[in-house]
Structure formats: C-alpha cells, structure tokens
Amino acid sequence: MEQALIALGAAIAVGVPALATGWAQSKIGSAGAGALVEKPELSGVMIILVAIPETMVLLGFVVAYLIIG
Amino acid sequence: MIKEMSKIQLVGSKTQLDECIRLLHAMAVVHLETVPMDLVEERGILRRLPLEKDKLIEKESLEKAHERVKNLVFLLKSRPALTVPRYRIRGLLEEMGPVEERIKRLHAQKETLTEEVSSIDKYEKILRGFAPLISSLGGLNNFDIVGLTIERRRHDIIGLLEEEIKRITGGTYELYARAIDETTSGVILTFPRKYSGQIRYLILGEGISEIRLPDEYEVMSLASAITTMARRKSELPGLLRGLEDKLESVSDEWYPVLAGLLTAIEDELDEIGVLTYCAQTRYCFVMEGWAPRDMTGTIKREFSRLFGEKVVVRELEVKKEEEDIVPVYIKNPGWLRPFEVFLKALPAPRYRSVDPTPYIALFFPVFFGLIVGDVGYGAMLFSLGLFLGWQFRKKQKTETLIDIATILTVCGVSSIIFGLIYGELFGDLGERAGILHPILFDRVRALKTFLILTLGIGVGHVVLGLIIAAVNYIHRGKPREAVGKLSHLLLIVSFLTILGIMFKYVPEGLLTPGLAALVLSFVLLTTIEGIIGPLEIIRTLGNILSYMRIMAVGTASVVMALVANKMGGLEGSLIVGIIAAVLIHTLNIFLSILSPTIQSMRLQYVEFLSKFYEGGGRRYEPFKKR
Known part of the structure; x- marks a missing residue:
C-alpha cells in the first residue's frame, strides 16, 4: 500500500506539471505561430518562449525522483 | 568572431x-x-x-526591363544562370524580343489547354451520368435541354420545381434527377423550346445553378458536347506534353541567359541606387x-x-x-561556419560583444551526443547527414540546408562517441552481443550518476557564460558591468558550495570562506544592480536545473530502444518481432533528430547565451554584386 502511494505521489508530481507545461506551451505556441507569420525573424525568441515552461515538468521530475529515491 | x-x-x-x-x-x-x-x-x-535627368531615365528604363525579364524568367524552367556582362544588357534586351513573344505564346497555349483539362474534368463528372439520356433526347427538335445542379441538402426543391414546370408547360416536359456526388444532385430538364424564357427565369429566380458549359462547347448541343469532351480528353495530354517539351527546349537555350541578364540589370539598378547615399x-x-x-x-x-x-x-x-x-561582421574559420546558422534565429549581436559560434560549435554536438548516446543511432545520423549534404550540394540548395546537414553529421559523430562511453548500440544490442560495454556508466541503471553529471555540466556551462560576459566587459572597458557579472558568478559558486556542505558533498572547512563570499557577492550585486541583482540567482539556479533535461530526454530515448529490442525478442513469430523492433528503432531515430536538437538548442539559447549574448546589432551587408 505504502509503495503504491509513493508511486502515485511520484506520478502526480511529474504528471500535473507535465499537463501545466503542455497547456502553457499550447498557449505560447499558438500565439507564437501567429507572431511568426508577421515577423519570421522572431523564430529564435519564439523557441525560447516555448521552451520556458518546460522547467515546470523538469522540476516535477526531480520531485518525483526524490519521492521514489 | x-x-x-x-x-x-x-x-x-x-x-x-x-x-x-x-x-x-x-x-x-x-x-x-x-x-x-x-x-x-x-x-x-x-x-x-540629386539623381540627374539621364540617370533617372536610365533607372526607369532598367526598371521596365527588369520587370520584363523577371516575368519571362518566371515562365521558364529553372537552369543554372550565366554571367552576363553589363555591356551585353542593351543588346540582349533587343535580341530577346522574338523569344519573348514565343515564350508568352507557348505559355498562353499551355494555360488554355490546362484550363480545358480542368473544365472537362469538372463537367465530365456531371454529364457522364446523363450521357445515355442526353443522347436519346438529342434528337428531339423544338425541345430545349437544360442541365441543373442542386445541393443535396436542398433536394426537396426538385419537387417544387417540377410542379412549377408542369404548370408552365401544361405537362409537356420530362425531368430526370440523380446524385452526381456526395453533395450535389444533377437534374436534366427537357421542355418545348417556346417555354424556354419562362423556365430559365424560374430557374434564375430560385437561385439554382445551371450547368454552363465552357465557351467552346456553348454552341453545341449537350450530346455533341459530351462526345467532343471525350475526344479532347484523350488528345489534351499529348498536346500538353508537346508544349512542355517546347518550353523545356526554350528554357535550355534562354533561361541561363535571361537569368544572367536579370542579375546584371539588378546590379546596374543597385549602382544607381547607391547614388542616394x-x-x-x-x-x-x-x-x-x-x-x-x-x-x-x-x-x-x-x-x-x-x-x-x-x-x-x-x-x-x-x-x-x-x-x-x-x-x-561575423567571420569564422570554415569548420566553424556551419554553426553560424544558430545565430540566424537571433537578432545580430552587438559590435564588440561576443560571437557565440565557437561555443555553440562545441556544446551543441556534445549535448546532442549526451542525449542520443548510441553508436547505432549515431552511425545512422552520421550517414544521413553525409547523404543530405551531398544531395543539397548536388541540387545547389541553400547554404543553410548544407550547414544543417553538416551539423547533423557532427552530431552523429558525437552520438557515436557517447554511445561508446555508455556502451549502447541500438539500445542494449551491443551489450547482448558482447561487443560493447559501458565505459563510464550504464545510463539506465546509474540514473543518479547521470543526473549529477548533467547538473555538473549545467554549473560548468552557466559559469562559463558568466566568465565570458565578464571578460568581454573588461575587454570593452566596462568595469562596472564586469564586476556585476563576477559578483553574480561568486554568488552562484558560494551558494552551491554551501548547498554542497549541507548535503555533505563538500568539506565543512569551506563553510566560512563560502559564507564570506556569499555576503560579499550579495553586497556587491545589490550595489551594482540594485535589489533585483541578487534575485537573479533564482533564475540562474533554474537554468542549472534545466540541464537535467539531458538526462531525462536521454533516458527516455534509451528506454525506447530497449523496448524495441524487447519487442524483437518476444516469443512468437520472429519476423513480426523483428519488424516491430525495426519500426520502433526507426521512430526513435527520427525522435533522436528532433528532440535532442530542440533540447540542446534551448540549453544554448536560454541557459547559456542569456548570460552574455547582446543582440540589437546591425548585420554587415557589403555593397556587392548579386
């Protein structure tokens, strides 16, 4: 039982930030696609903006690792 | 640099x-x-x-010639261009008169034929269903035949239409309806010619579209139009091929000259344009x-x-x-130049700031290799890079594409090297066959080691970024900014040292110097950059943690390879197993191009370049021939 709860905790720790990252990236991505049509030179900035929310899922991954470890 | x-x-x-x-x-x-x-x-x-009168006249005439030649080049098939000297411009513009006529004529013919093909395709579908019927009706003199198309969702209108026609003609009519495709119904209507005006007025009033034949078929009856269409349909491909062949041979002869002429005119216009400077x-x-x-x-x-x-x-x-x-003006040695492609996505760096190309050339392939880390995948990517580079050069594709192929080749080599270190060949196939064994550590089992390694790389990379920024500021005579960056560096190092002491990775003896450095850097940063300065440490720590993606994405890649091998080894049909394994490995190779590229790029752009890259410069664009 305890092991199952640990696994569930780890899954939530990585799963919820993953959803949050996906949601944030979808918003940034669609806005970015619109911006790129107008100004293609912003592609570098857009890669950076889209990549920023990934930190959330990475931190979630660390927490999950700590929970399991 | x-x-x-x-x-x-x-x-x-x-x-x-x-x-x-x-x-x-x-x-x-x-x-x-x-x-x-x-x-x-x-x-x-x-x-x-001011532009003198004769220059203005020359400019105007060159602009007209440019438009003329550009339109002509657009009509021809692409070939390698010739170099046309300036003194040949006038002569060639005169010489090209007859060929211009010819090219335009050929193109107009081609357009007419293509249009005919598409209109036949469109009407054939409608008329084919009614062909037998129309043929039998074709003989009735004094009768009109009208074809109509009605959307299927408005199908009920056919009943109403029939009632109205019955009333107008007193019952002397025939109406046939059938589906043409999923959305349209076709209706053929025949009635005495004397009611033609009234019925057409009715059709128009109901907003129903009549099947209007292309102009050349308008004068024919529907029956003979169908026969003619069938005949033309078989003739047209041959005629179009003939025209294409003629255009090809004109292109062989004239495209190189005309493309060269266009460039020569553009060069001349540029020279006139420079006068305004x-x-x-x-x-x-x-x-x-x-x-x-x-x-x-x-x-x-x-x-x-x-x-x-x-x-x-x-x-x-x-x-x-x-x-x-x-x-x-960024100029790097030939072997570094392909990596300049990464700067294209960024605003140009400021003059006297740092060109990050050499650092990206080193770290991008290393991070890529750290993530992919498989001899088999690396060899595939290496071969793909070489093949694409060869193809792009052969087809004279843009420099950017050739650069990307070169980078892929380098990343392939890096993946092979890290594959040897991790002992991976298509996942664990190398180890199973006894060919390869991990030199440093096994990525799947030693997750913690891999995690610490990537965090260490993160600290090194971020610290290097701060050092580059500080050195550049010193070089440019901006001591205040240089001290700011060095204080930032000291703050990070001292904070990490204290963190290391807490988790017993660093000897406790360093606590006092660590704390002293932390306080000193905090005071310096607050003085130079205000209270917001020390808060940067949170962002920098986030940057360092971000390097864990190397481990996370790398592990995901190797696990997928292991899954592929496991599928291959499952009991049952050997062939099905092998096919499944090959498919999963192929998918993983494609993912191995996409995901490590994005992750490695992000680490360069967000974590590393943000420490020292200063955009907002203007690119050097020398006045040169096109």
Missing part, C-alpha cells in the same frame, strides 16, 4: 563617381551608409546628390561606409592605383556613441 570595423570616407571628383561606385561594387567589402545629415548641414557647401559639393562627391579593418589597406591601395589623387579614401575615427550602429 566579430571582426573589427573601420569607418571610411571617400572624397573625389564627381567625374569619377560612376567608376568609383563600380570599383566598390566589384570589391564587395564596403557597407555603405548615407552621408549623415549633420555633416551635410554642418558644412554649408555639402548637399545631397552620396553627398556632393559643386565638383566633388562624398561617400561613407564601413569596412573590415584588415581590408582598409587594400581599399586604399586599389583606389589609389585606379584613380591616383582624384579620389581619396580615409579612415574616420569611430566615436563612442557610434559603436551601436557599427555593422557586425
């Missing part, structure tokens, strides 16, 4: 201006600037150079621009050789406030 630039000024006799511009054009090293207004106003005798006195002209410092000697020598003392080239002092507008 970002090359040192010199500001140069050319002053000479106006009689030499055209020749001077031609020489600058041929040398292709000077980034021309408009002579600044303050200089023009300050020296009362200087004024802008100049200023003049009564007898002299003045031009200004930027050139790489190591080229100024050559420019002076060349002008002196050709014009003697009639044109003087001198270097101007670059004022401090002008540094922001100095064009930035």
Whole structure:
C-alpha cells in the first residue's frame, strides 16, 4: 500500500506539471505561430518562449525522483 | 568572431563617381551608409546628390526591363544562370524580343489547354451520368435541354420545381434527377423550346445553378458536347506534353541567359541606387561606409592605383556613441561556419560583444551526443547527414540546408562517441552481443550518476557564460558591468558550495570562506544592480536545473530502444518481432533528430547565451554584386 502511494505521489508530481507545461506551451505556441507569420525573424525568441515552461515538468521530475529515491 | 570595423570616407571628383561606385561594387567589402545629415548641414557647401535627368531615365528604363525579364524568367524552367556582362544588357534586351513573344505564346497555349483539362474534368463528372439520356433526347427538335445542379441538402426543391414546370408547360416536359456526388444532385430538364424564357427565369429566380458549359462547347448541343469532351480528353495530354517539351527546349537555350541578364540589370539598378547615399559639393562627391579593418589597406591601395589623387579614401575615427550602429561582421574559420546558422534565429549581436559560434560549435554536438548516446543511432545520423549534404550540394540548395546537414553529421559523430562511453548500440544490442560495454556508466541503471553529471555540466556551462560576459566587459572597458557579472558568478559558486556542505558533498572547512563570499557577492550585486541583482540567482539556479533535461530526454530515448529490442525478442513469430523492433528503432531515430536538437538548442539559447549574448546589432551587408 505504502509503495503504491509513493508511486502515485511520484506520478502526480511529474504528471500535473507535465499537463501545466503542455497547456502553457499550447498557449505560447499558438500565439507564437501567429507572431511568426508577421515577423519570421522572431523564430529564435519564439523557441525560447516555448521552451520556458518546460522547467515546470523538469522540476516535477526531480520531485518525483526524490519521492521514489 | 566579430571582426573589427573601420569607418571610411571617400572624397573625389564627381567625374569619377560612376567608376568609383563600380570599383566598390566589384570589391564587395564596403557597407555603405548615407552621408549623415549633420555633416551635410554642418558644412554649408555639402548637399545631397540629386539623381540627374539621364540617370533617372536610365533607372526607369532598367526598371521596365527588369520587370520584363523577371516575368519571362518566371515562365521558364529553372537552369543554372550565366554571367552576363553589363555591356551585353542593351543588346540582349533587343535580341530577346522574338523569344519573348514565343515564350508568352507557348505559355498562353499551355494555360488554355490546362484550363480545358480542368473544365472537362469538372463537367465530365456531371454529364457522364446523363450521357445515355442526353443522347436519346438529342434528337428531339423544338425541345430545349437544360442541365441543373442542386445541393443535396436542398433536394426537396426538385419537387417544387417540377410542379412549377408542369404548370408552365401544361405537362409537356420530362425531368430526370440523380446524385452526381456526395453533395450535389444533377437534374436534366427537357421542355418545348417556346417555354424556354419562362423556365430559365424560374430557374434564375430560385437561385439554382445551371450547368454552363465552357465557351467552346456553348454552341453545341449537350450530346455533341459530351462526345467532343471525350475526344479532347484523350488528345489534351499529348498536346500538353508537346508544349512542355517546347518550353523545356526554350528554357535550355534562354533561361541561363535571361537569368544572367536579370542579375546584371539588378546590379546596374543597385549602382544607381547607391547614388542616394552620396553627398556632393559643386565638383566633388562624398561617400561613407564601413569596412573590415584588415581590408582598409587594400581599399586604399586599389583606389589609389585606379584613380591616383582624384579620389581619396580615409579612415574616420569611430566615436563612442557610434559603436551601436557599427555593422557586425561575423567571420569564422570554415569548420566553424556551419554553426553560424544558430545565430540566424537571433537578432545580430552587438559590435564588440561576443560571437557565440565557437561555443555553440562545441556544446551543441556534445549535448546532442549526451542525449542520443548510441553508436547505432549515431552511425545512422552520421550517414544521413553525409547523404543530405551531398544531395543539397548536388541540387545547389541553400547554404543553410548544407550547414544543417553538416551539423547533423557532427552530431552523429558525437552520438557515436557517447554511445561508446555508455556502451549502447541500438539500445542494449551491443551489450547482448558482447561487443560493447559501458565505459563510464550504464545510463539506465546509474540514473543518479547521470543526473549529477548533467547538473555538473549545467554549473560548468552557466559559469562559463558568466566568465565570458565578464571578460568581454573588461575587454570593452566596462568595469562596472564586469564586476556585476563576477559578483553574480561568486554568488552562484558560494551558494552551491554551501548547498554542497549541507548535503555533505563538500568539506565543512569551506563553510566560512563560502559564507564570506556569499555576503560579499550579495553586497556587491545589490550595489551594482540594485535589489533585483541578487534575485537573479533564482533564475540562474533554474537554468542549472534545466540541464537535467539531458538526462531525462536521454533516458527516455534509451528506454525506447530497449523496448524495441524487447519487442524483437518476444516469443512468437520472429519476423513480426523483428519488424516491430525495426519500426520502433526507426521512430526513435527520427525522435533522436528532433528532440535532442530542440533540447540542446534551448540549453544554448536560454541557459547559456542569456548570460552574455547582446543582440540589437546591425548585420554587415557589403555593397556587392548579386
């Protein structure tokens, strides 16, 4: 039982930030696609903006690792 | 690296201006600037150079010729262009008259035939269903046949239409309806010709579309239109092929010449355009621009050789406030140049800031290799990179595509090297076959080691970014900013040291110096950058943690490879297993191009370049031939 709860905790720790990252990236991505049509030179900035929310899922991954470890 | 630039000024006799511009054009090293207004106003005798009447006429005629040749080139099939010298422009423009007519005629014929093909395709579908019926009706004189299309969702209108027609004709009519496709129904209506006006008025009023045949078939009856369409349909491909062959042979003969002519005209127009950059006195002209410092000697020598003392080239002092507008010329050795492609996505760096190309050339492939880390995948990517590079060169594709292929090849090598270190060949196949064994650690089992390694790489990379920024500020004589970056560096290192002591990775003896450094860097940063300065540490720690993606994505990649091998080894049909394994490995190889590229790029752009890269510069664009 305890092991199952640990696994569930780890899954939530990585799963919820993953959803949050996906949601944030979808918003940034669609806005970015619109911006790129107008100004293609912003592609570098857009890669950076889209990549920023990934930190959330990475931190979630660390927490999950700590929970399991 | 970002090359040192010199500001140069050319002053000479106006009689030499055209020749001077031609020489600058041929040398292709000077980034021309408009002579600044303050200089023009300050020296009362200087004024802008107006375009003289003959130049304006020449410009207008060249622009017309440019439009004419451009339209013609657009109609031809692409071939490698020839170089056309300026003196051939007028002659070629006269010579191309007959061929221009021919190309336009061929193209018009091709367009007419293509249009006919598409209209036949469109009407054939509608008429085919009614063909037998129309043929039988075709013989009825004094009767009109009308074809209609009705959307299937408005199908009920057919009943209403029939009632109305019955009323108009007193029952002397025939109506046949059937589905043409999923959305449209076709209706054929035949009635005495004398009711034609009333019925067509009714159809128009109901907003129903009548099947209108293409112009050339309008005069025929529906029956003969169908027969003609079938005949034309079999003839048209042959006719189109004939026209294509003629266009191909005209393209072989004329495209290289016309494309060369177009470039020559554009060069001529550029030379006229440059006149607007100049200023003049009564007898002299003045031009200004930027050139790489190591080229100024050559420019002076060349002008002196050709014009003697009639044109003087001198270097101007670059004022401090002008540094922001100095064009930035990035020049790296050939083996580094492909990696300049990463800068294309960023605004140009500022003059005298750091060109990150050498660092990206080192770290991008290393991070890519750390993530992919498989000899098999690396070999595939290496071969793919070589193949694409060869194909792009053969097909004369853009430099950017060739650069990307080169980078893929380098990343393939890096993946092979890290594959040897991790002991991976298509996942654990190498180990199973006893060919490869992990040299450093096994990525799947030693997750913690891999995690610590990536975090260590993160600390090193971020610290290197801060050091580069500090050194650059010292080099540019900005001590305050340099101390700011060094304090930031000290804050990070001392904070990590204390963290290391807490988790017993660092000896406790370093606690006092660590704390002292932390306080000192905090005070320095607050003084230099205000209270917001020390808060940067949170962002930097986030940056360092971000390097864990190397481990996370890398592990995901190797686990997928292991899954592929497991599928291959499952009991049951060996062939199905092998096919499944090959499919999963293929998918993983494609993912191995996409995901590590994005992750490695992000680490460069967000984590590393944000520490020292200063955008907002202007790219160096020398006045050169197209």
